[in-house]
Amino acid sequence: MNYNLIINAWDPEAGEQCRRLTRFLQDTGLASEKGNMIILSEEESEESWGTLTELVPAGSVSVLYGEFYRPEPVLDLLSEMTDADDICIFPGNHAGEELAVRLAARKGGSSLTDVTGMKIGDDFVIGEKKIYSGNLSGKFRMEAKPFCITVDKCCEESQDSWPAGKAAAMISWAGGSGRDRSICAVEKETGLAEAPFVVACGRGLGNKAAAEAAAELTASLGGRFGATRPVVMNAWAPMDDLIGVSGTMIRPDICIVAGASGSPAFYAGIEKSKIIVAVNSDEDAPVMKKADVCIAGDWKEILSELVRIKTEDEK
Amino acid sequence: MIKVLNSFKSVPDLDKMPAADWAAGAESGQIDTSYLKSIINCYDESALELTLRFNDKAVSEGLDCFLGAVTAGDRIAEKTLKTLAALGFAGTDRIVSGEELTFRPELTASSLLTYARKKGPWDMIVMGVQSADGCNKKIPFLVAEGLGMTCISQVVNFVPEGDKACRVTYMRDGARCEEVVELPLLLAVGDVPSTYLRVPTLKQRLATKMQVIGQYDAAAGPAEFNESTLQKVELIDQTRAGALIDGMDAAEKAEKLYRDYLKGVMN
Numbered sequence: 201m202n203y204n205l206i207i208n209a210w211d212p213e214a215g216e217q218c219r220r221l222t223r224f225l226q227d228t229g230l231a232s233e234k235g236n237m238i239i240l241s242e243e244e245s246e247e248s249w250g251t252l253t254e255l256v257p258a259g260s261v262s263v264l265y266g267e268f269y270r271p272e273p274v275l276d277l278l279s280e281m282t283d284a285d286d287i288c289i290f291p292g293n294h295a296g297e298e299l300a301v302r303l304a305a306r307k308g309g310s311s312l313t314d315v316t317g318m319k320i321g322d323d324f325v326i327g328e329k330k331i332y333s334g335n336l337s338g339k340f341r342m343e344a345k346p347f348c349i350t351v352d353k354c355c356e357e358s359q360d361s362w363p364a365g366k367a368a369a370m371i372s373w374a375g376g377s378g379r380d381r382s383i384c385a386v387e388k389e390t391g392l393a394e395a396p397f398v399v400a401c402g403r404g405l406g407n408k409a410a411a412e413a414a415a416e417l418t419a420s421l422g423g424r425f426g427a428t429r430p431v432v433m434n435a436w437a438p439m440d441d442l443i444g445v446s447g448t449m450i451r452p453d454i455c456i457v458a459g460a461s462g463s464p465a466f467y468a469g470i471e472k473s474k475i476i477v478a479v480n481s482d483e484d485a486p487v488m489k490k491a492d493v494c495i496a497g498d499w500k501e502i503l504s505e506l507v508r509i510k511t512e513d514e515k
Numbered sequence: 516m517i518k519v520l521n522s523f524k525s526v527p528d529l530d531k532m533p534a535a536d537w538a539a540g541a542e543s544g545q546i547d548t549s550y551l552k553s554i555i556n557c558y559d560e561s562a563l564e565l566t567l568r569f570n571d572k573a574v575s576e577g578l579d580c581f582l583g584a585v586t587a588g589d590r591i592a593e594k595t596l597k598t599l600a601a602l603g604f605a606g607t608d609r610i611v612s613g614e615e616l617t618f619r620p621e622l623t624a625s626s627l628l629t630y631a632r633k634k635g636p637w638d639m640i641v642m643g644v645q646s647a648d649g650c651n652k653k654i655p656f657l658v659a660e661g662l663g664m665t666c667i668s669q670v671v672n673f674v675p676e677g678d679k680a681c682r683v684t685y686m687r688d689g690a691r692c693e694e695v696v697e698l699p700l701l702l703a704v705g706d707v708p709s710t711y712l713r714v715p716t717l718k719q720r721l722a723t724k725m726q727v728i729g730q731y732d733a734a735a736g737p738a739e740f741n742e743s744t745l746q747k748v749e750l751i752d753q754t755r756a757g758a759l760i761d762g763m764d765a766a767e768k769a770e771k772l773y774r775d776y777l778k779g780v781m782n
Contacts, residue, residue, distance in 0.1 A: 211688035269687070272665060293688045294669050301653045305660040310741045313652045327743065330751065331618070332546065333529045333647040335537045337749045338618070344741035378694035380682075385690050397780050422781050433557070435708045446706050454780045463530050465647075467753055475776060476755060483759075486534055490753045493776060495760045495768050505769030510781060513773070 201286035201320060202234040205258050206278065208295040209241040209249040210269065217291035218255035219357035224289065226358060228318045231257050237365070238281065240274060240295070241265045244370065253365035255358075261365040266373035268381055271298050273373040279306050285346055287325070292350040304348035312340050314352040334445070334464025353449060354468055392441070395424035398452045399503070400443050400470060402460025403430035404480065410500070411436035414458060417503040421510060426450065428466045444469035458499035462487025479503075516579040517678050517698070518635070521566050521604070522627055522642040522654075523559035523584065525592040527551035529647055541750035548648070553591045558643020561710035562702070565673060566641050567602060573675045581605055583637075585630055585731075587616060587623050593728050600723040601715035606634070607726060612733035617649050621740035624657035626733040631662060633731075638698040639681065644668055644705050655703035657740055665696060669705035 205221050207214055225231040237258035239249045244265045253261050264277055278299065282288055288303060290296030297313050304311035316337070317328040324343045329352065331338040392398070399418040405411050415425040415437070427437040429444060443450055444466040451472035458479045460466060467490055470476060478491035479499045488494040495502055527548035540546035555563070563584070570580045583606030584599045586592040596607040610630055616623045631637060640662075645652040659666035672684040676695050684693045686705060762768035773781075 208688060210690070213688070270665075294686065295688055297652050298656055298666070298668050301656040302660050302666075305657055305740055308741060310743045311653065312743045314650065326746065329650070331648075331650050331745075331748070332537075333650065335529065335532070335751065336541055336546070337751050338745050339747045339749075340618075340743040341746050342743045378696045381692065381694040383690045383692050386686070397777075429706070433706070433708050433710075439706065439708065442706075454777060461530060464751070464753070471753065477772065477776065488759075489534070489757045490755055491757055492755045493758050493760060493772065495772065497765055497768060501765035502769050502772070505766050506773055506777070508766075509769055509773045513778070 201230065203230050203287040203289055204236050204238055204282055204285045205256055206238045206288060206290050206296070206299065207240065207252060208269070208291070208293070209239055209252060211291070211293050211295070213293070214252055215255060216357060217293060218252050219359070220353065220355050221289055221291060221351055222256050222360065223356050223358035224318075224351045225257065228320060230287070230320070235259055236285070237261045238278070239263045239367075240269065242267060242269055244372075246367070250364060254361050254363070257360075257362055258365070260368045262369040262371065263367045264371050264373055267375060268378075268383075269295070270375075270378065271295070271302065273375070275299065275302055275306060277371060277373055278303055282307065282346060288346050288348045290348070290350045292353045296350045300348040300350045304346065307346055308344060309346040309348055310342040310344040311348040312342060313350045315349045316352045316355060318349070330464070330468070334468055353445070354471075392424055392426055392443070392448045393450055395450065396453045397421070397423040398426050398443075398450055398454075398470075398473075399423050399456045399458060400426040400428065400460060400466075401431060401437075401458045401499070402428040402466070403434070404459025404461070404499070405431065405436070406459075408434070408436040413500065414503065417500075417507055420507045421503070423456075428460050428463070457487055457491065458503065460487055461485050462490050516581055517573060517638045517675065518581045518583070519566055519569070519639045519641060520583045520585060520631060520634070520637045521559075521563055522640065522658075523563060523586050523595070524556045524646050525553045525586065525588055525595060526556045526646050526648050528554050538750050541748050544748060546748065555595055555712065556643055556646040558645060558704055560643075560712050561707045562641045562643050562704035563599065564710040564712050565670075565704060565707065567713060569673055569675060570603060576675065578675055578678050583608070583634065585610060585627070587612060587626050587733065596728050597720075597723075598712075598715060600726040601719040602713065606729070608634075608729035608731050610731045610733045614733070618651070618745040619742060620649060620651040620653040621657060621742045622738060624654050624661065625737065625739045627654070627658055628661040628739060629737075630731055631658070636699065638700070640664065640701045642703060644703040655701060659701040661739055662701070664699050664701045666701045666703065667696065668703040670702045671705060671707045673702055
């Protein structure tokens with residue numbers, strides 16, 4: 201089967217996405233097949249996308265570019281460019297999820313988002329993904345080509361590299377239908393993804409004041425505060441603090457989980473932590489079994505004691 | 516008049532499902548969530564509340580809106596439709612299907628398309644980007660393709676710009692964007708803090724007590740998209756050692772935690 205990798209270069213994590221897609225190709229045996237890379241860019245200049253070509257094994261490179269990305273004109277071009285392709289692989293980001301599903305719908309193909317693994321048959325593929333909020337994994341059979349999938353952002357990344365590719369085609373897309381447009385970059389350098397020590401708090405904190413107290417205690421411990429979806433949805437903490445599939449995926453040396461039940465969508469964001477410590481007043485909370493170490497008790501008392509002990513230890 | 520259709524889904528509160536039930540369900544291949552409390556899918560709830568805020572703004576600017584709400588699912592969702600009627604949704608319909616729709620987003624989208632065509636045309640269709648149970652992330656995109664509508668996903672706010680356009684704020688990879696887009700438009704709402712659905716007053720409930728919950732037969736529509744078919748489910752094992760730190764009090768437990776695990780990392 202031949203494949204197309206379709207990457208949007210404006211994603212600040214485009215490099216990681218390329219490495220993830222490459223690892224996916226390697227794990228599924230597609231890396232040795234004929235492949236193309238289609239880069240979507242809001243800048244024509246090679247500076248904005250050139251380095252991405254070193255991160256994937258695809259043979260040829262095409263670039264679609266335009267001033268302001270809207271999916272509809274890009275889909276028109278992708279529909280024309282992917283006629284002879286069996287599999288179109290997108291990253292598991294906002295643009296990838298939308299384009300994969302809509303491209304399959306336009307081409308009479310089939311789609312699956314957040315795929316974690318794939319087996320390829322003669323004229324079908326079986327894609328695997330998390331379902332039921334991440335509690336279970338499901339295997340889905342896709343029979344209609346093109347198979348348009350997105351790769352789950354929990355998947356591992358390849359560390360391999362290839363010689364930089366040159367764009368065989370440069371095609372501009374038409375502008376979308378909007379006006380009075382503005383784009384404000386979201387600062388992702390919050391340190392959460394790289395922090396070696398994180399305290400991740402859940403709705404068991406109870407209120408905004410408690411979340412602020414937890415953030416202060418975390419800072420006193422020299423850690424980075426993070427939060428579950430219910431905490432940020434209640435506006436107890438900013439969106440930047442969100443950990444999980446909707447937010448930041450972390451991999452610290454130690455992650456203390458305080459007042460969170462450990463829902464799978466959140467747990468997916470911390471599962472690469474070397475050591476997970478759960479602190480929960482409910483000894484039977486699901487998170488206790490998903491932790492390396494657990495303490496049944498009040499999160500505030502435990503964190504406060506840790507601050508005291510650390511302060512004394514440093515004297 | 517701006518005609519707005521909200522599509523929502525009632526889902527089981529999966530956080531309340533014991534681990535043992537997931538394991539048993541995976542082994543038997545039958546996941547029973549029928550005993551769990553039903554809640555509005557969190558993304559759809561944000562979409563409904565944002566639509567009500569859109570309506571508030573439109574009314575304050577002298578614009579007329581017709582709000583319709585539709586769900587494809589079992590009878591339990593009718594309670595939510597009653598609440599939505601009290602909150603100002605003049606159209607409240609349920610698509611009735613004999614099929615299990617949880618992992619059949621293509622079929623669900625086909626039903627919604629047939630409904631939307633019959634009851635439309637709509638100036639705006641609003642829904643959440645995904646649901647917690649199916650995790651498909653497909654339905655808004657399939658509906659947009661089926662209707663040929665401009666689609667904006669990961670929406671965090673939208674306000675009227677007259678009766679022919681809408682100012683939409685949305686997230687995209689690495690940025691927050693805002694633009695004015697002409698109607699018709701499909702909006703897929705993402706993560707939006709503080710958008711729990713407002714609670715109607717008793718007076719509002721009484722005023723709409725007689726509003727009919729319409730029933731729409733899903734079998735009336737053809738399947739419009741090829742499906743990806745669920746073949747098998749498996750348990751995801753996330754268990755770790757779970758070593759319990761004992762102690763007389765918080766101080767003793769914290770001391771052990773610090774000494775054995777944290778000291779080297781924190782300093």
